[in-house]
Amino acid sequence: MDNGKIKHIGVFTSGGDSPGMNAALYGTVKVAEQHGIRVSGILKGYEGMIDGHFIPLESQQLQKTVHRGGTVLKTARSERFMAVDGRQLAFKSLQDNDIDAVVAIGGDGTFKGLIAFSEISKIPFIGIPGTIDNDLAGTDFTLGFDSAINTAIESIDKIKDTAESHNRVFIVEVMGRDSGYIAIHSGLGVGADAILIPESGEDFLQLLKKVKDYRSEDGFIVVVSEGDELGAELVASKIKELNPEVDLRITKLGHVQRGGNPSAFDRMLGIRLGAASVNALMNGERNVMAGILDNQLKFTPFDSVVKQHQLNEELYGLLKTLNT
Structure with missing residues (x-):
């Protein structure tokens, strides 16, 4: 099927690994294939993007990894990407590989990187919250928590x-x-x-x-x-x-x-957000994170996702009750 816009999606995992990342990769690729969209995995996060380390992804191979912890695409933190020169190299690498959209799975640092990246790139980015800390706005639960x-x-x-x-x-x-x-x-x-x-x-x-x-x-x-x-x-x-x-x-x-196998909740959350990310790209969304609020799919701009973390008031009340 020709979606008219997106032909080739790049997907990567970045920052600390979290159980459920492989499930998110599977959900992303499975839905992309149904729409005739090619997907390439970017190895080792922003580092691999800079160096052009891309591999083709197929849902059949990823289906076998849904139950596994960690990330089959590996992950790394990138000092080079923090500099403008590094981001420009990453952008060129995406262009050279004809990638016209990116799905990023990671936490606070990943989305801050995407905000900076969007200043030099017109490529649409969709984020999936992958961090065990559960410290991002725009979703009740992050992948791996x-x-x-x-x-x-x-x-x-x-x-x-x-x-x-x-x-x-x-x-x-x-x-x-x-x-x-x-x-x-x-x-x-x-x-x-x-x-x-x-x-x-x-x-x-x-x-x-x-x-x-x-x-x-x-x-x-x-x-x-x-x-x-x-x-x-x-x-x-x-x-x-x-x-x-x-x-x-x-x-x-x-x-x-x-580490360890993701829970049933994280497997479902990963698949759900992966699928939502591809659908969002097809609907023209860009620079937003897919999340679940009140069991409903929501998209939140990156600059709102990385705002200062605040603890849920109800949980804080429970904490005070326990500690008294």
């Missing part, structure tokens, strides 16, 4: 068994450089005793009140976002100063939260 919190909850549940067996205080650090969503969802999900996030300055004071006279026969679980202003080590030292008798351990879950 659900998988990450399920991984975190499974890990913390196991830590909790040990904490209760030894009457220990465990400080568990989860990912979330600027966002506390993983900490809140996983902390509430495991019944943590305290949750510390970057967006709150009160949570640590409430923790100190709780742990000062801790003598329980149960374990005590503190979930800390890696972006919290204090960090796991300083929190641990403050607790020991206040209550030297506690048996305390620190566990950092780290990149285990990014």
